[in-house]
Each structure stands twice: as structure tokens, then as C-alpha cells.
Amino acid sequence: MAKLKIVKYGDDTLRKTCRPVDTITPRVLTLLDDMVETMRAADGCGLAAPQVGILRRIAVVEVEPGEVYEMINPKIIARAGTQEESEGCLSLPGKWGTTRRPMHVTVRYTNRKGEVVEASGSGLLARAFCHEIDHLDGVLFIDNALNVIED
Numbered sequence: 001m002a003k004l005k006i007v008k009y010g011d012d013t014l015r016k017t018c019r020p021v022d023t024i025t026p027r028v029l030t031l032l033d034d035m036v037e038t039m040r041a042a043d044g045c046g047l048a049a050p051q052v053g054i055l056r057r058i059a060v061v062e063v064e065p066g067e068v069y070e071m072i073n074p075k076i077i078a079r080a081g082t083q084e085e086s087e088g089c090l091s092l093p094g095k096w097g098t099t100r101r102p103m104h105v106t107v108r109y110t111n112r113k114g115e116v117v118e119a120s121g122s123g124l125l126a127r128a129f130c131h132e133i134d135h136l137d138g139v140l141f142i143d144n145a146l147n148v149i150e151d
């Protein structure tokens with residue numbers, strides 16, 4: 001496993017639309033491993049492939065330690081309720097903003113075994129799913145934040 005360099009705000013990579021993954025190659029599995037390691041090393045609760053310079057629809061989320069979601073081609077298929085909470089991003093260090101997100105979401109994605117699975121999350125987990133999937137379309141939390149502060 002290797003820790004990857006996190007792309008920072010201002011880099012065009014963060015604004016691109018990522019391409020779907022058609023085949024789960026050993027390279028994709030290594031990328032998932034490296035992304036989890038990178039996310040944990042940076043104390044984040046999610047990381048998307050464009051944040052490590054890879055324009056593929058891949059994201060990882062870990063809100064509860066040990067409960068890792070490794071998502072290939074993720075898509076939000078259901079959402080309910082709303083929440084307004086503060087969030088940040090490993091690509092925008094020192095910036096925080098209040099965003100309006102669904103309170104509950106269900107995500108459908110392909111896992112590392114190639115199985116199409118669904119996961120539901122509420123609160124912070126729902127926010128993390130939305131935030132990471134937004135990255136795959138070049139969307140950053142500051143784009144829709146109700147306010148942005150810097151610390």
C-alpha cells in the first residue's frame with residue numbers, strides 16, 4: 001500500500017468529470033487500498049479518485065472506524081429529508097462550509113468483488129456519500145455551501 005498525494009484546490013483535476021470503471025483490474029484494487037490508506041493518514045472520512053489525480057468513478061468513505069465503503073461507479077438512488085451541517089474537504093484544507101444535504105441516502109455501487117450492492121446512510125454518512133460522489137462530477141462542497149469560513 002502507498003500513501004498518495006492529495007490534489008489541492010486550484011488544480012483542474014478537481015473540476016473534471018470522471019469516467020466509469022468498466023473492468024476491476026488489479027490496478028483498481030490497489031487504488032482502493034491506497035485511497036483508504038491516504039484517507040486515514042489525512043484523518044479524513046472520505047476520498048474520491050480525482051483527489052489523488054485519477055479521473056475514474058471511485059470513492060472511499062469511512063465515517064465509523066473500520067466501516068469502510070469502497071465504491072466503484074457509485075450513484076445515489078434515493079434521498080430523503082434534509083440536513084444543514086458544516087463540512088470540509090481534504091483538497092481544501094482550512095476551509096469549512098455549511099451545506100444542505102439529504103439526511104438519508106441510498107447509494108448503489110460496485111464493490112471490489114465486482115458485485116453491485118447498495119448501502120444506506122444517515123447524517124454524517126449520508127453527507128460523506130454525497131460529498132464524495134459530487135467529486136466524481138467535479139463538484140466541490142464550496143459550490144453549494146450556504147457559507148464558507150477559513151480557519
Ligand code: CO
Nearest residue numbers: 088089090091
Ligand atoms: Co472532498
